[in-house]
Amino acid sequence: MHTATVTTNLGHYTKPIKSKVNTKSPEFQANYKEMLDLVQQLQERLHEATFQGSDRLLALHHKRGGLLARDRIELLLDDDSPFLELCPLAGYGQDGMTVGGSQVAGIGLVCGVECMITANIPTLQGGAWNASTMARGARISEIAWINRLPHIQLVQSAGANLAQQSRVFHPGGAGFRHLAERSKAGLPSVAVVFGSSTAGGAYIPGMSDYVVMVKGKAQVFLGGPPLVKMATGEITDAESLGGAEMHSRKSGVSDQLAMDEFHAISMAREFVSGLNWTKQTQLPIRHLRGLFDQPLYDPDEILGIVSANIRIPFDALEVIIRLVDGSRFTQFKPLYGPNLICGWATIHGIPVGILANNNVIFPPEANKATQFIQLCNMRDTPLLYLHNITGFMVGKKYEEEGIIKAGSRFINAVSNSRVPCITVVMGASYGAGNYAMAGRAYNPRFLFSWPNSKCSVMGAEQLTGVLDIVMRESAKKSGKVIDEEMAKASMEMFQTMVESESEVYWTSSRCIDDGVIDPRETRTILGFCLSVCYNAEVKGGNLYGVSRM
Known part of the structure; x- marks a missing residue:
């Protein structure tokens, strides 16, 4: 892991992206304090x-x-x-x-x-x-x-x-x-x-x-x-x-x-x-020589950008420019499917394609991701998935627009991609959104979580509400009368269980991730993991399986 700082742009034509974050704002300061508390709790548990x-x-x-x-x-x-x-x-x-x-x-x-x-x-x-x-x-x-x-x-x-x-x-x-x-x-x-x-x-x-x-x-x-x-x-x-x-x-x-x-x-x-061990894929020269820029913005600021409350949204681009070399990021289709940020950068001198959530996935986001994953496989470029996703959009309008088809193509591309991928759960990771963003079931080379993150089929309140509706409809069809007091207690117990099982320490305890990490250390860890990936072949492949057009 190199820490060299170089002032030259090393031939990059992409200009650094300027941050819009006001580090003096009350929102930033509140986020920072709450996230710092979570990081300190993490350090205590790691010490244990x-x-x-x-x-x-x-x-x-x-x-x-x-x-x-x-x-x-x-x-x-x-x-x-x-x-x-x-x-x-x-x-x-x-x-x-x-x-x-x-x-x-x-x-x-x-x-x-x-x-x-x-x-x-x-x-x-x-x-x-x-x-x-x-x-x-x-x-x-x-x-x-x-x-x-x-x-x-x-x-x-x-x-x-x-x-x-x-x-x-x-x-x-x-x-x-x-x-x-x-x-x-x-x-x-x-x-x-x-x-x-x-x-x-x-x-x-x-x-x-x-x-x-x-x-x-x-x-x-x-x-x-x-x-x-x-x-x-x-x-x-x-x-x-x-x-x-x-x-x-x-x-x-x-x-x-x-x-x-x-x-x-x-x-x-x-x-x-005495092994004479060599990597199957040669690392870029700029990584080996430490010829890469540090981000223009302090990774410590991530704590003020991301909220401890996963219901509060944040701009994933602000996180990206605190992870990548020189804060340079070439966006792919920035005006199309804006809820999913896609683009190219380098981390510690190693090229990487990044997909990051800014909100729920609609058909344009899914289509954009599918094409981007194909391009990264053509370039033999590793992928980095940054999760903060509640899932795919639901509703009559979106079903008619083919959200299932678009989402299936997205997941098809993730499943058949051959370049190494690394996953970081920055916030929510719910439902099929977890699948599309290379969750545990999709065999990322590494998967890390931030201490504020949660992962389950959906949020505890939504899941409890769905179960309550199903229970009431079933009772109505069978002519049964619901005991409201018992139903309330049952739903509260179920919601508590779901909340517990979606907590990051519950999932990490069961090795659903490879570790809970301090968000400020993400860049360093990613640089090391990308280097490790090069021990094996870094090469793309054919993504095309049967999918609905």
Whole structure:
């Protein structure tokens, strides 16, 4: 991630867009205060996600010569490397879950190579896997696969949380299948085993391309000494059964025997340095050399532009010019379908096509988006979707105008687009609008949310109102009399549930996004993610499927 500022326009003919925001206005100041409160709440919850266990357990772990999970990652990474933690709030607020799934996961630079890194937190429930571990792990694996990233796993786990065995066992096998598929596809995987890796956990080193084990610490076996004694009557100790020396000298499961944790981490770095790893698509020279302008306007101002109340609209163009290089943005069809902003820019020197909502989608907006996505595929240009959308317009007039056909073509284009896409939910993300703007179901390379955002089939009040109308019409047809007091209580309970399930921390807890981020950090995160996307091929494709004309 570069921070160089260059005064030249680097050959760009697009003039910077001038902001119309009055940063001194009461509206701006009120928005800023409310959004800052939400960002501070986010920071508190992200700090909670860094919890690695009680002081007693941390002290005991250190006494045994072990490094903490986050310290292991820090040593693995290059000096001053960024580390983009992914799905850090997995499991947040869910009963029986540890925040983050008892692991740390994200992307950082190892010997100059962007790598996916996961580390068990052995001081938090022994690093045991629970249902949130499975959800986070599945998404992490997907990101590593689609972006063609080497994967380094820092292993020390008690295995499955037996109290959640039914929620861990069934999805857990996919992790081992993914390791096999990665190996076949030539995507390197490295396992560094620091402590116990038992039962299913033994297959992580077993199926990784390269394995390092720490002498006197790492233990890998399908069944520990108690299980072996119960199953076969054999009496053995853990070190003889599955210690690092045995696996390095006899079984061959280990490829390298490390003297201590520092040695093991250096061996993992040595392996990555020898990969001769290159991106499948070359990054633009201006990105590599840091030859790009910063936005003319401070990204901090985003907090005053966007409202904490998603019912209050804001101009997405004002956000865009605080994200893109030099605040330059070439708009596509600015006078047609104005509720959807489309256009081209660069972020950290990397070209990107941007679609951003300014209101509900009408047929012109859908038609405009379809053509724009086609053009970006012709140009091999990644797409960025910025959500603030209540959905497609409804009503007799718009049905007659073909809103279904236009919307279907839009979604067809999103579905068949082949260039990488990144999604940021800036506010509302409701109904088919979520689909059209590359929501989770449409496999964006990355999806992030701002702390004010909400995501569901529609707003809680609208959904409750629709349900109330349907209930009353059904009662009328069947001749039943509605108990108004009970109906009111039922609707209030339903609305509360919908509001809860559309909250950003509810969705992030279930890995529907890849993280809730500070809006002011969006540009930096996008620049890093765009670079990561270039590990795989950045190339457009044919968007044409059968759709109604």
